[in-house]
Amino acid sequence: MKPSFTVALAGNPNSGKTTLFNALTGARQHVGNYPGVTVEKKEGPYTLADGSRCNIVDLPGTYSLTAYSVEEVVARDFLVQERPDVVINIVDASNLERNLYLTTQLLELGAPMVVALNMMDVAKDRGINIDSDKLATLLGVPVAPIIARSGQGTVALMEEARRLGQQNPAWNPLHISYGEDLDNTLLQMEKVVSDQGLLTDTYPARWLAVKYLENDSQVKEKTEQGNREAAAALSRMTAEASRHLQTTLETFPESLIADHRYGYIKSILRQGVLSHRHDADRLYTSDRIDRVLTNRFLGPLLMLAVLFGLYNFTFSYSELPVAWLDGLFGWLSEAAEAGLPDGPLKSMVISGVIDGVGGVLGFVPIIMFMFFGIAILEDSGYLARVAFMMDRVFQTFGLHGSSVMAYIVSGGIAGGCAVPGVMATRTLKSRRERLATLLTVSFMNCGAKLPVLALLTAVFFSDRQALVMFLLTLLAWAVALLVAKFYRLTVLKGPSTPFVMELPPYRLPTFRGLLIHTWERTWQYIKKAGTVILAISILLWAMMTFPGLPEEEEARFSGRREAVSATYGGEELDERLAAIDRQEAERGLELSLAGRIGRGLEGVSRWAGFDWRTNIALVGGFAAKEVVISTLGTAYSLGEVDPEASESLAATLANDPAWNPVKALAMIIFVMFYAPCFVTVVCIVREAGSWKWGALAVGFNTLFAFALAVAVYQAGMALGLG
Amino acid sequence: MAKINLRRMARNQSGVITAIKVAGELGQRIREMGLVPGTRITIQGRAPLNDPVALRVMGGTLSLRNNEADHIEVEVEEQQP
Known part of the structure; x- marks a missing residue:
């Protein structure tokens, strides 16, 4: 069944937003990304009491709706562009005053909203008493007390959301007074915005003007793209207001705006919404734990x-x-x-x-x-x-x-x-x-x-x-x-x-919550990184295998096998055949694409003391660093050496005059710092959101490691330590 | 009664914020956490290397770096002995 409406879940970090989302959607949530950014987008279905379904979108946890962080931009873009039918703003009842700062900004935006007053139990334990009906009256939006951890009150909350969503009310932005000076400027700015129709299909006019005063980069940029002259006029008014405030009050418009938002919150809380039974500075269990856990020693x-x-x-x-x-x-x-x-x-x-x-x-x-x-x-x-x-x-x-x-x-x-x-x-x-x-x-x-x-x-x-x-x-x-x-x-x-x-209280x-979190992340790795890793793994195998031995060489190895088979028998024969296999594997590796790269790089890698065998091993190490050992084994005709039991390779290296402690140290340094294995590279790309960071990790690290290895090798050889 | 920088406050000392002297992102982040003029704060403690500082505000605990605390001016109620 198609969801009848969309609910956006907004709230501060640590307000219990994820807990509520998990309580509402359970394991049926879907995790993706917002387009173009690496911010997670979580959504999930919820079945209402009347049997209809809604889609709940968990917005990133933020304290504000400024343009300073991607999370905030994503959250407010979702609100103004996708226009969810209802916004549920979850607030921490035990930390109400600060949580209402985001609430105020959401009210100023004007979307239909229900406040979920979470952690009522914690608040009660702390001697905080909240009159939720009064809060609802004063804020002008429904308030539903809940305990997200136990799910208590969530059915009533969603009923409230459904009722509001079905009314399909128009957006109703709250107007807060920011003091006479700014209010006058805002009136003038609003007039420009309305007259010119600046982004009025997206933002309320006053909201856009307030964002200008807050020096909001995203809104300014968008306005400039739309109407350069009007944008210049708004900038001029902002600059004037800013200059005036700095000379008269030594403050910035944005801080005056924040002050008045807190003033609005305080005026509501003082009207009998909030009462404390204890001193607000009282130490709670969490603070006592902190005395030990963050103790200096x-x-x-x-x-x-x-x-x-x-x-x-x-x-x-x-x-x-x-x-x-x-x-x-x-x-x-x-x-x-x-x-x-x-x-x-x-x-x-x-x-x-x-x-x-x-x-x-x-x-x-x-x-x-x-x-x-x-x-x-x-x-x-x-x-x-x-x-x-x-x-x-x-x-x-x-x-x-x-x-x-x-x-x-x-x-x-x-x-x-x-x-x-x-x-x-x-x-x-x-x-x-x-x-x-x-x-x-x-x-x-x-x-x-x-x-x-x-x-x-x-x-x-x-x-x-x-x-x-x-x-x-x-x-x-x-x-x-x-x-x-x-x-x-x-x-x-x-x-x-x-x-x-915040240093949130210990909980x-x-x-x-732990299981959902773990499973989500792991599944994302399998789904998103997995396919790329598999493709690269096959590519690396091809590099180490093709083009393979030319026919005449293959014939030579076959000839040697026949000769050996005719001469020897028993264990002697098996050993000799195995030795020929190993030599063939070495020759195959040498002629493979990776081998050719290794050979080709010998001219440069000599500076760090690396010969072609080492080079091939290092190319193989891009698959996984321990592959360096097995590949080095093949390159020395030892067959594939098990990294956990590399005695045969150790003996070979110890007796090879081409190896000495200086070369070994140069190799150690190089292996430590050169390109991360490709699985890591794929993860870097996924997490950083662009291939260019993966390319940087491969390119920079390899050059950097090589420079260090050359320095170590040349210095060591010059000092005669080889 | 004296106005001092938040960085200079001692452990367990309380005071009321009088000014936040920074604009831009940092100013915004400080204000959205409830650190605005008129708010009462108490220093809860400092990290092992003296930076950052932890403080109690509006019933919750916040931490900020010393160079961020530099922008916050506080009127302290009593001088610690």
């Missing part, structure tokens, strides 16, 4: 423990399901190995499709566990405290206190994974800080780089391996933070996004 220690706990939870508990998936795909490979005839199709099915799908799904348990863990921290309110405690450090590098989560998950504690790390940057609301974080998390030593680093340090720095590995973790942190700073001074230049944020997360 205890706070950071507990935070380290919590972050370490999150890390362990993500990577240890996901081990078992990862192993099951590995087993399943191993079994599929074996079945294909046995069931398909030899040839390129078999190779593609096994190495391209099965390994590719396995690669996509292999991350799923990790992503699920990470999002579950982060959702607990986020919903409980602890994440805001982490940002609070860590901000001083990260602020120095142009980042945000919340960046720490993404770095830890990516391998800040060695052995993480950048794929969930990139996704963990979603907890960051400020754009530049978020991009700088998601472009640098891949510098951390993830679990796939560790076998490579372990192999090389074991062979060349065996007496100090633990120390070297520890130093490499510190190096990763230093490079990530410094490159982030570099980005913030260049491509992501700009003032830091205001940090001002016990709802299990249902």
